[in-house]
Amino acid sequence: MKTTQTIAIIGASGSMGAAISKSLAKGNYRLLLCANDRSKVEAVAGDIKSSLPAAAVEVVDCSKEASWEADIIVVAVPFAAEQEVAAKIKEVANQKIVISIANPLNDTYDGLVTAPDTSAAEELQKLLPNAKVVKAFNTTFAADFATTVIDGKQADAFIAGNDEEALQTVSELVSTAGFNPIVAGNLAVSGTLERMQLLLIQLNGKYNYNWLAGWKILHN
Numbered sequence: 001m002k003t004t005q006t007i008a009i010i011g012a013s014g015s016m017g018a019a020i021s022k023s024l025a026k027g028n029y030r031l032l033l034c035a036n037d038r039s040k041v042e043a044v045a046g047d048i049k050s051s052l053p054a055a056a057v058e059v060v061d062c063s064k065e066a067s068w069e070a071d072i073i074v075v076a077v078p079f080a081a082e083q084e085v086a087a088k089i090k091e092v093a094n095q096k097i098v099i100s101i102a103n104p105l106n107d108t109y110d111g112l113v114t115a116p117d118t119s120a121a122e123e124l125q126k127l128l129p130n131a132k133v134v135k136a137f138n139t140t141f142a143a144d145f146a147t148t149v150i151d152g153k154q155a156d157a158f159i160a161g162n163d164e165e166a167l168q169t170v171s172e173l174v175s176t177a178g179f180n181p182i183v184a185g186n187l188a189v190s191g192t193l194e195r196m197q198l199l200l201i202q203l204n205g206k207y208n209y210n211w212l213a214g215w216k217i218l219h220n
């Protein structure tokens with residue numbers, strides 16, 4: 001039988017962190033949840049425990065303590081906080097999968113703060129050179145996690161990274177969360193994925209999707 005993987009979710013009380021935690025609690029994972037304010041994380045863990053009493057969910061201190069025991073680290077904090085988090089987890093993230101979910105939006109949500117030739121994921125990889133950074137969950141809205149089938153179609157969730165085994169592991173995790181995983185390419189594709197979500201945010205505003213929208217590739 002496959003051993004249970006331990007996943008640290010840094011920023012577990014946020015919109016995305018809580019959504020990811022709740023959806024992964026359904027799988028065969030041990031979850032270590034943390035954020036700055038521990039009481040908000042306790043509330044998320046309490047919610048999970050009330051609907052899934054057998055879920056392996058623990059509230060731990062951020063960020064190093066959470067990452068120490070983890071096989072996989074989900075960085076679910078705003079892009080602006082990633083540098084601080086990376087500095088704290090650097091020595092315990094070696095050889096681990098680190099999932100970058102960030103969209104580095106500017107304050108007016110009409111552009112990215114990253115340079116055109118890079119991405120939040122590639123910047124995180126530079127900060128954590130010995131980790132296996134994988135881009136995932138950035139093209140899905142937090143609300144999508146509770147409704148991964150929209151208008152009768154399962155939303156796709158794009159993944160990018162340089163390590164084949166890590167891509168496979170993250171694909172399984174994305175499936176557990178209820179999305180259809182699509183490996184888009186290596187980590188350099190992350191900039192495209194981050195701009196895709198910028199576009200979806202703009203379309204959400206224009207057409208009032210109410211933050212429940214996603215991407216779907218139609219193919220034969």
Ligand SMILES: NC(=O)c1ccc[n+]([C@@H]2O[C@H](COP(=O)([O-])OP(=O)(O)OC[C@H]3O[C@@H](n4cnc5c(N)ncnc54)[C@H](OP(=O)(O)O)[C@@H]3O)[C@@H](O)[C@H]2O)c1
Pocket residue numbers: 010011012013014015016017034035036037038040062063076077078079081084085101102103104105137138139140141142143
């Ligand atoms: N919202 C979406 O639909 C969506 C979709 C795709 C991707 N994303 C990306 O997901 C990330 C999180 O977005 P969000 O909307 O979930 O933000 P959010 O609701 O503001 O949550 C941010 C979380 O990060 C924690 N946090 C902030 N600074 C931290 C630090 N230094 N150390 C540890 N935890 C820290 C916060 O905890 P405290 O409150 O305790 O500080 C909170 O739990 C962003 O990079 C965003 O681009 C969001």
